[in-house]
Amino acid sequence: MLSLYDHIFEPLIILNLQKKIVHFNPAFNIFSKQPPRILRGIEHFHQLFESADFDIENWLDQGFTKLELRVSPELQIQHVREKDLRSQVVLRQFPITLEDGTYIAVAFHDLSIEKNLYDKYRQQLEELRATHAQIIQADKLATLGEMTATISHEISNPLTIASGNSELIDAFLEMEDPKAVVPDLRKANNDIRESIDRIHNIIRNMKHFLWQSEDTKEFCSLSDAINNALEWLKSPIESSGTRIETLFRTQDTVVLANKLKMEQVVINLVKNAIDALEETQTKDPTVTIELLRSPEDHALILKVKDNGPGLPEIVKENLFKPFTTTKKVGLGTGLGLSISQKIIESHQGQIEVEPCEVGATFKVRLPTIEGYSFTRGDKVSRGLSSKQGPRILIVDNEPQILNVLSRFLEDEGYHVIASTRPHEAIKFMSKMDVNLILTDLNMPEMTGHDLAKELRMHNDWAPILYMSSSKNTDAYNRDKESMKIAGMLVKPFSRDEVVRTVKDALGSKK
Secondary structure, eight states: OGGGGGGOOOOOEOOOOTEEEEEEEHHHHHHOOHHHHHTTTTGGGTTTEEEESSSHHHHHHHHHHOOOOOEEOOOEETTTTTTTOEEEEEHHHHHEETTEEEEEEEEEEEEEHHHHHHHHHHHHHHHHHHHHHHHHHHHHHHHHHHHHHHHHHHHHHHHHHHHHHHHHHHHHSSOOGGGGHHHHHHHHHHHHHHHHHHHHHHHHHHHHHSSSSTTOOOOEHHHHHHHHHHTTTTTHHHHHEEEEEEEEEOOOOEEEEEEEHHHHHHHHHHHHHHHHHHTEEEESSEEEEEEEEEEOOOOOOEEEEESSOOOHHHHHHHTSTOOOSSOOSSOSSSHHHHHHHHHHHHHTOEEEEEESSSEEEEEEEEOHHHHHHHOSSSSHHHHHHHTOOOOOEEEEEEEHHHHHHHHHHHHOOOEEEEESSSHHHHHHHHHHHOSSSEEESOOOOSSSSHHHHHHHHHOOOOOEEEEEEEEEEEHHHHHHHTTEEEEEESOOOHHHHHHHHHHHHTTTTT
């Protein structure tokens, strides 16, 4: 009767109540890598397999005691008779009752192939990540190479000033009475020091651009990133005679992003536009950079337009694929747009070519910081999600304050959501529960007092903390009882003050 199990494809052995092997199916021959004549001479399980991390014998003993279906965890077993052979398996045991007695069957679900495929896939994924990082770095180097004229010009100016003032100091020191020109000596020395500081800052920014961690995201101003990118492009802009027009149609340009990556995207888009205008010899070449908020969902929109001949339809289809370029051989890598797309997508945004009558328009869309800070999938959020910490909403129009408070509170296990616009914060709270609100008292769109008043009118009684300078403590005292304000953080505040005040406010929540 035990031979009925020979037709099962899964490797299987059958043990009697003395735990001796009394039968094995053909699939087990293949799995164990042992011929039948050898297997017939083996009586016990431990003569074939052992595991360093799992007590198989104890697991078998429990099966004989309970006589029920039992499944082991996934484990690695060593083939005793094949020292270099290991298998990743899940063991399943179940009782068999026949006329001549009760037996225990042990089936082997072999996961070795799946495990090897998974390991190979993970290795390939790591190689792809490394390759992607190298490509991004190569694009940075290529971009930096194109901007060497600007860097050379930026460094040569302070070097000239320092050299000239050094000669002045030598001349002053050769005078009969150097004390008479001490003020001039000090001025020349200060000019030299300022020139050296300027050169140091340029070199530091170059290193920062090349080597900053690609994973770091913080609250920053996209308009500042655009202005920094245009500074890097000063030389190609001037040499090509291109006019740059900036239209910032919103004052709220704060995004949750890697600022240097945003600069890299702007550099790629603007440099591509300049090159296209120069190559086609467009009359009055103009690149327009527009920044606005989407009227539908308040996402931040960046548009880079040029007044050139536009993009051929055949090029548009493959525009964001690697090594696609409209430039002449040797003048472009064809990686800029592909890398820009990856950067924007890593920020949960989109980049596309927008239809237009004249020239080419690239449109970048970045999510609101309220939604992105709530759902972002980087390592900080993944760590917080496992802690299930309280949700804290910070409302402040200063990105520096958002960054400082986020670092303080995320280190304590809180889930931080940020907003620079009180009206959007109110909309967010109508859809999502938060445990605490920190709001600045002085904001251009709406004061912290008005925000608290609006929330209380909608019966939202989550604890609220005000943030402001000490001169506004009267406002806090007026609202403390009438609107149940839980406390106030006086700027500038320390990490300990923030953590203590937040814990007190959450502890007092009813």
